[in-house]
Amino acid sequence: MADTTASNGATCVDRLKSYVRTQKGFILAGEMFISFIIIICYAASFYGGYSALAICEMIFAMVFFGIFMMDMDKQFTMVNWMWSDLFRAGIGAILYIITSLICVIGGSGDGARIAGGVFGLIAGLLFAYDTYTIFLQVKTTRQHTAASTEDRV
Template identity: 30%
Template sequence: MGDIEDPDSSGARQSALLSVLPSKEFATSRKGMLLIAEVGLSFISFLCFAASAAAAFVTVPLLEFLGAIFLLFAYSTKFNERFKGFCWPLMDFVRCVTASIIYFIISIMAVSKYADGSSKAAGVFGFIATIVFALDFYLIFNELASFLKQGGESTEEPSAHQDNFSDSDSD
């Protein structure tokens, strides 16, 4: 008797899954593609470091994976518009700068110090992640710089996926 499923239950499961995934418009945007690449590269790098002799470096890809997946979720669900306590572009900029520097350092160490193949693969994926994170912080920097050149007079934050400034600052 328990073998028959309610036809609505599969639709409910599918809508729950779709609510967690980023929207198609965000996933195809420049920021969405960069965040998806950061999540993917960080996860692959995490797996390679976990399987290698350089397992001491596994913390960096794990933290960057969690940070990138949080921001992917926040931007795709527009959580940043509801929580205005942080300057989201600046937080994202600092995350990308630190990630690119640390990925570059651990990738050099993984490639030069360890001889096993998974350490070399982790280093290569780390170098690719360094490039993606550096591209992301370069684009964020350009958006922040153009916003600051305008003197902050615009009502929109630098990124198209960011929330509006509150008008309480002008009171």
């Protein structure tokens, strides 16, 4: 039976508020926000095809935000969420920087495309910072794991 003493909506909102206050939650919320701004800029430009990267990265950031907010990463241990998040952020940083440089360099006469490129460079830096913080977590996690002392033959 369902527990009727606590409402699920309040619990979810409380988790959302508390997770956004953490460093990782703030970074993921920033990634979603800047990706949304980039989608708007590219949609207003003459070349709307560049918005596909921003849409994909925003959806990936939403998925990881939901997984980490609801502590599903501790329930589903089949996936190494830290490494998955590292690859997501690293690939996002590289792709944002490449597409943004293309848009800024070749966007003469299209102000929305240049604005999307500038915001894309900012997003690339944010994703690179996220990659760096995740890398530091991976590095400290690897140093704290104990070596196996079993003697197997």
